[in-house]
Structure formats: C-alpha cells, structure tokens
Amino acid sequence: MDWYLREVIILNNIGKSYVTGSQKLQVLKGLTCNIKEGEMVAIMGSSGSGKSTLLNILGLLDSFDSGEYILSGESMAGLNERAAAKFRSKLLGFVFQSFNLIGFKTALENVALPLYYQSIPRKKRNIIALDYLKKVGLEDWASHLPNQMSGGQKQRVAIARALVAKPKVILADEPTGALDSVTSSDVMKLLREINADGITMIIVTHEHDIAALCDRTIHLVDGLIDLS
Amino acid sequence: MKKGSKINLFDLDRVLEILQVFLTNPFRTFLSGLGVGWGLFMIVVTVGASNGLENGVASEMGGRVKNSMFLWSRMTSMPYKGFKRGRRFEFNNSDTEFLRENATSIKLVAPRNQLGGHRGSNNVTRGTKSGAFNVYGDVPGYIEIDPVKILSGRYLNQGDIDNERKIAVIGKRVLELLYDNDIEPIGSSIQIQGVIFSVVGVYSTYKTGEDAEEDNQSIFIPYTTFGKSFHTNNEVGWYSLLMDENVHADTSAAEVMSLLKQRKSVHPDDKRAMGSWSMASEFEEVESLFAAFRLISFIFGGLALLAGAIGIMNIMLITVRERTKELGIRRAMGATPLTVMRQIMSETIFLTTLSGLIGVSFGVASLEGVNHLLESMGGSGGSFQNPEISLYTVLIALGVMLVMGVIAGILPAVRAIAIRPVEAIRTE
Ligand SMILES: Nc1ncnc2c1ncn2[C@@H]1O[C@H](COP(=O)(O)OP(=O)(O)OP(=O)(O)O)[C@@H](O)[C@H]1O
Ligand SMILES: [Mg+2]
Numbered sequence: 001m002d003w004y005l006r007e008v009i010i011l012n013n014i015g016k017s018y019v020t021g022s023q024k025l026q027v028l029k030g031l032t033c034n035i036k037e038g039e040m041v042a043i044m045g046s047s048g049s050g051k052s053t054l055l056n057i058l059g060l061l062d063s064f065d066s067g068e069y070i071l072s073g074e075s076m077a078g079l080n081e082r083a084a085a086k087f088r089s090k091l092l093g094f095v096f097q098s099f100n101l102i103g104f105k106t107a108l109e110n111v112a113l114p115l116y117y118q119s120i121p122r123k124k125r126n127i128i129a130l131d132y133l134k135k136v137g138l139e140d141w142a143s144h145l146p147n148q149m150s151g152g153q154k155q156r157v158a159i160a161r162a163l164v165a166k167p168k169v170i171l172a173d174e175p176t177g178a179l180d181s182v183t184s185s186d187v188m189k190l191l192r193e194i195n196a197d198g199i200t201m202i203i204v205t206h207e208h209d210i211a212a213l214c215d216r217t218i219h220l221v222d223g224l225i226d227l228s
Numbered sequence: 229m230k231k232g233s234k235i236n237l238f239d240l241d242r243v244l245e246i247l248q249v250f251l252t253n254p255f256r257t258f259l260s261g262l263g264v265g266w267g268l269f270m271i272v273v274t275v276g277a278s279n280g281l282e283n284g285v286a287s288e289m290g291g292r293v294k295n296s297m298f299l300w301s302r303m304t305s306m307p308y309k310g311f312k313r314g315r316r317f318e319f320n321n322s323d324t325e326f327l328r329e330n331a332t333s334i335k336l337v338a339p340r341n342q343l344g345g346h347r348g349s350n351n352v353t354r355g356t357k358s359g360a361f362n363v364y365g366d367v368p369g370y371i372e373i374d375p376v377k378i379l380s381g382r383y384l385n386q387g388d389i390d391n392e393r394k395i396a397v398i399g400k401r402v403l404e405l406l407y408d409n410d411i412e413p414i415g416s417s418i419q420i421q422g423v424i425f426s427v428v429g430v431y432s433t434y435k436t437g438e439d440a441e442e443d444n445q446s447i448f449i450p451y452t453t454f455g456k457s458f459h460t461n462n463e464v465g466w467y468s469l470l471m472d473e474n475v476h477a478d479t480s481a482a483e484v485m486s487l488l489k490q491r492k493s494v495h496p497d498d499k500r501a502m503g504s505w506s507m508a509s510e511f512e513e514v515e516s517l518f519a520a521f522r523l524i525s526f527i528f529g530g531l532a533l534l535a536g537a538i539g540i541m542n543i544m545l546i547t548v549r550e551r552t553k554e555l556g557i558r559r560a561m562g563a564t565p566l567t568v569m570r571q572i573m574s575e576t577i578f579l580t581t582l583s584g585l586i587g588v589s590f591g592v593a594s595l596e597g598v599n600h601l602l603e604s605m606g607g608s609g610g611s612f613q614n615p616e617i618s619l620y621t622v623l624i625a626l627g628v629m630l631v632m633g634v635i636a637g638i639l640p641a642v643r644a645i646a647i648r649p650v651e652a653i654r655t656e
Binding site for chain 2: 056059085086090104113121122
C-alpha cells in the first residue's frame with residue numbers, strides 16, 4: 001500500500017491570512033502535518049492561535065492562500081464552492097461548539113439533512129437518520145426540536161448528523177466547549193466509539209483531559225505546529 | 229443522485245422543505261404574500277367589472293350586427309349644378325338598384341319605410357282591440373342587419389316582396405296587446421290603417437332594456453306591399469346597409485355617400501345633405517372606452533403586483549440575512565451554491581404563486597358573488613351584467629406574476645450564495 005493512502009490528510013506548508021481593512025493578519029504561517037486514517041487527533045493552542053481557522057480549512061469551509069492540502073488522495077487547492085460542497089458531502093462530518101442545529105427542524109430532520117443534499121428520498125433518509133439517533137441514544141427524542149433538548153443531547157444529535165453520511169473524517173471544533181464535565185466525558189466516549197469504527201477524528205479543544213483521550217495532540221503556536 | 233431530481237423544480241420533498249421554512253414564521257409569510265395576492269385580486273376584480281359593464285352594454289345593443297349602417301336624406305346645405313341650397317330630395321327604388329350594383333363595400337341594401345310609431349295614434353286594429361305600433365316596410369334581408377328571434381311562423385321572404393303579399397310579422401308585445409291568450413295568431417288578420425294583413429309570424433327582440441320594449445311593439449310587412457298600401461310608392465324612407473366587414477366602416481360610409489351625392493346632384497362637400505348612423509363607429513367608441521378601462525386595470529393591477537413582488541423580494545432579503553447561519557449549516561452539510569440558490573428561488577416563486585393564486589381565487593369568488601347577487605335581483609343588472617374574467621386573462625396575469633416571482637427571487641438568491649460557509653457558521 002502506498003504511503004499516501006494511509007494518510008487521509010496531508011498538509012504541506014499551508015498559509016492563511018485575513019485582511020481586515022488595511023491590516024493583514026497572517027494566521028497560519030506554513031503549516032505542515034499529516035493525519036493517518038483512523039487516527040483521533042486533538043488540536044490545542046491558545047486563543048487566537050488559528051485552531052478554528054485550520055479546522056475550517058480542513059473542512060473546506062474556508063480557503064487557504066498557499067501550500068498543499070491533500071484529502072483522501074485528492075488535492076484541495078483552488079476548489080470551487082460546488083466541488084467543495086461535494087467533498088464535504090462525501091468525506092466530511094462536522095461537530096461544532098454551539099451545535100449548529102437548525103432550530104425549526106426536529107432532531108430527526110436535522111440528522112437527515114446531509115442525506116437530503118445527497119438526494120436520498122425522505123423515507124429512506126428518515127430510516128437511516130433514526131438509526132444514527134439510536135446510536136447516540138436519542139431515538140426517543142427524534143421528533144423534538146433542538147430548544148427542547150439539553151446541551152449534551154443537542155451535541156449528540158449533531159454527532160449523529162456528522163455521522164449519517166458515513167464520512168471519512170469528522171471535524172469537531174470544541175465539541176465539549178459548551179458542556180459540563182460529566183456531559184463532556186459522555187460525548188468524548190461517544191466520539192471514541194465512533195473512532196473505533198475507523199472514522200478519523202480531529203478535535204479542537206482547550207482542555208488537556210479531553211486532549212488526553214485522543215491518540216495524539218497537535219499544538220498550534222503562532223501559526224505553526226509546536227513540535228517541542 | 230436521484231434520477232431527474234434536477235429537472236423538476238418542485239418535487240414533494242422540496243415543497244415540504246419550503247413549507248417548513250414558511251411555517252416557521254407564518255405571520256411574516258402571510259404579510260409578504262399579501263401584496264401579490266392583493267395585486268392579482270385587483271386585476272381580477274377590475275377586469276371582471278369592466279367585462280361586466282361591457283356585457284351589459286352589449287346586451288342592450290342586443291346582438292345588433294356591428295357592420296350595419298343607417299342612411300337617410302335631408303336637405304342640401306350647398307348649391308350645386310344649378311340647384312339652390314335647401315333642396316329636399318328623396319331616395320327611391322332606382323337608387324336602391326343603383327346602390328346594389330355600384331357600392332362595392334356594401335353587402336346588403338335594405339330600403340325601409342315606416343308608419344306610425346311610438347306614442348302615435350292607434351293605427352292597428354284587430355276586432356275590438358287596437359294599438360299604436362311601428363309598422364315597417366322591409367325586405368327579407370333586414371333580419372340580417374337587426375336580428376330578431378322568430379317565436380312562431382316565419383319572417384318575410386322574397387315571395388312576399390315579389391307578389392306584394394299583404395302579410396305581417398308582428399312583435400311579441402303586439403301579440404299581447406291585440407290577442408287574447410288562447411288565440412293562435414298565425415293565419416289571423418289585423419288591420420293596419422284599414423288595410424287587412426294576414427299574420428305569418430311572431431318575433432321577439434334580442435335586446436334588453438328600453439330598446440327591447442319598443443322593438444317588440446313593431447310590425448314588419450313586405451317593402452313592396454308597404455309602398456302600395458300606404459302610397460309611398462317608389463320612395464325609400466331610409467336605408468339600412470350591411471357593410472363588408474373587411475372594409476372600415478368610415479370607408480364604406482364614404483363610398484356610399486359619394487355615390488349617392490353624385491347621383492342626386494348634391495355637392496360632394498355637402499356634409500348635411502344626408503344623415504348616417506353606423507353601428508361600427510358606435511361600437512368602436514364603446515370598445516375603445518372599455519379597452520382603456522382594461523388597460524387601466526392592468527396598469528394598476530400590474531403596479532400592485534410589482535409592489536407585491538418588491539415586497540416579497542425585500543422580505544426574502546431580510547430572511548436570507550436572518551438565515552445566514554442556517555444557510556451556512558446547510559452548506560457545511562453538503563448543499564451546493566446551486567442548491568441554495570434553487571431553494572431561495574423556489575421559496576420566492578412558491579410564495580408569489582401561492583399568494584397570487586389565493587388572490588385570483590378571492591377575485592373570482594367575488595365576481596361569482598356579484599353574479600349571484602345580480603341574478604337574485606332579477607337576472608338583469610341593466611348596464612352591468614355577468615362580470616367575468618377569461619381563463620386566458622387569468623393565465624396571463626399568473627404568468628406575469630410568475631416572472632415577477634423569478635425576478636424577485638434573483639437578488640435574495642444571489643445574496644444567499646454569496647454567504648461563505650465559514651462566515652455563516654461564525655455568525656452568532
Ligand atoms: N474572518 C476573519 N477575519 C479576520 N480575522 C479573523 C477571521 N477569522 C479569524 N480571524 C483571526 O484569526 C485569528 C485566529 O482565529 P481562530 O478563530 O482560528 O482562533 P482559535 O485558535 O480558534 O481561537 P479560539 O480558541 O478563541 O477559538 C484570530 O486572531 C482571529 O481574530
Ligand atoms: Mg476557535
């Protein structure tokens with residue numbers, strides 16, 4: 001097997017800057033790292049060090065200025081929005097700190113949303129979605145709206161949604177950031193289980209005990225990976 | 229990808245998706261749809277009302293043939309060819325032949341004479357009953373110019389003319405006034421100024437309103453018989469003409485006038501020597517009035533529609549801004565820009581169409597309501613009858629509205645896809 005097949009993510013010298021008015025802020029300054037298929041990686045760093053920026057680039061939600069990003073063997077440089085959407089739909093799942101569920105949709109409908117964009121018929125996608133709600137222990141909450149659920153429940157719905165389209169990689173930006181410690185460890189347990197099924201997991205976090213639950217930690221310092 | 233999912237813009241799944249968005253804020257959805265609904269309601273009601281007026285007027289004219297014209301002689305107002313001004317002249321049967329041979333734009337020449345009339349002394353008797361009626365000497369072709377409905381028996385025919393038969397076709401009202409209920413009029417006799425005529429037919433007019441009464445109190449007898457019996461002999465009272473539909477009424481009128489002026493030695497520029505009245509120019513006037521009516525209702529309705537569409541566009545723009553996060557989430561979940569664009573466009577078009585259809589339904593229902601009201605008031609609303617709107621007009625209005633919906637959707641849709649997924653998700 002070739003080496004790049006096992007590397008689901010290859011980042012080579014990634015540069016990213018934000019321009020606000022006349023000021024230019026270089027957030028990522030030539031970042032290089034590889035992530036292997038099935039790994040569970042934590043990304044840590046001080047506030048403003050560029051963790052979310054990196055995760056958004058990995059998730060094709062944001063573009064990068066320079067360098068090379070190879071996702072599952074394909075270069076992600078200069079993608080248009082349509083192509084990015086297709087890759088997101090096929091390869092990626094997202095979990096956010098603030099859950100980002102759609103408020104007027106039930107838990108089931110939220111979970112089924114990625115399947116809607118794969119044009120899977122309603123009946124079929126509801127069956128699949130319910131299956132994933134079961135996996136996160138929320139089948140009884142299928143018809144509830146997000147505002148009728150606790151933070152931990154919402155995050156589990158979001159995780160089910162990230163899983164439903166069978167992605168290769170799940171990107172989670174501070175998934176436990178809004179949760180208490182007990183709920184946090186529940187969510188981490190769930191993410192670990194998912195990872196055990198072979199899905200690569202990249203988790204941005206502030207908390208060391210969360211990072212400690214991962215295979216390894218990437219430290220971001222000043223737009224670069226701190227190897228020390 | 230599901231087969232054909234790109235082609236049908238409104239599959240059930242997408243409709244449900246749209247409905248869910250609308251039901252999230254039903255009051256706002258209602259308000260934004262109100263403008264377009266109102267616009268179409270206005271169009272339907274105003275067009276319907278102007279059609280109602282038109283129907284009313286048309287029914288008062290009673291199916292009188294549009295390309296008809298009446299022509300009579302008066303007094304010359306200019307000296308010509310040795311004649312002084314102020315000369316009276318009459319048309320006669322040889323003028324009729326002359327017109328039939330020479331006037332190319334005239335399809336039918338009907339010379340007419342009249343006896344008695346409205347509020348005149350009683351001129352028709354039958355036994356002990358009598359009445360004052362209009363008695364006309366006519367040719368069979370006259371029924372083509374001013375149609376009547378034969379209730380029993382027959383109308384005048386060529387044999388009546390050729391043989392100068394003493395027969396009469398009487399109006400419904402004449403029958404009512406001269407006959408007892410159970411008496412068969414056909415074959416009976418009446419006396420018109422002492423001359424005995426045999427009744428061969430009874431008719432009623434197609435007109436409604438005041439004209440109808442007058443028309444039903446008339447008696448038609450053969451033109452030739454009239455000349456003999458009432459000593460008009462060779463003279464023509466006036467002409468009723470049926471003109472070629474392909475020639476403009478003014479043109480054929482001018483042709484007839486100039487032919488007759490030449491023949492009767494009337495100065496070509498003498499405008500007062502002959503009188504004429506043309507149904508076509510009357511109709512044209514009325515019709516241009518209605519065209520103006522309809523134009524105005526379309527302009528006002530169109531403006532209301534436009535305002536409605538702009539309203540919808542504004543609401544959609546606000547909605548898109550408010551839904552930045554939602555749209556960002558959808559993008560993260562794999563929605564392409566095209567999908568998002570299609571969603572916003574579909575929402576706009578759906579809202580426009582739905583409110584438009586509701587507006588049309590209310591409009592049509594109102595017209596129906598007025599119709600029922602008119603019918604319950606006795607069937608005839610005078611100059612206002614049967615307000616209606618053609619399916620064709622409704623379809624045009626809906627089409628215009630659909631186009632407006634599309635246009636109204638473009639800007640919000642473009643705004644929606646300009647939102648980048650990161651920005652969207654960052655928004656708190
Ligand atoms: N769209 C943007 N425009 C301008 N500057 C931005 C933008 N997004 C992020 N930044 C800046 O880039 C830097 C990195 O931001 P980022 O969100 O990646 O940090 P982070 O490591 O996730 O921080 P935190 O731990 O607080 O979430 C910050 O200084 C931030 O202000
Ligand atoms: Mg962050």
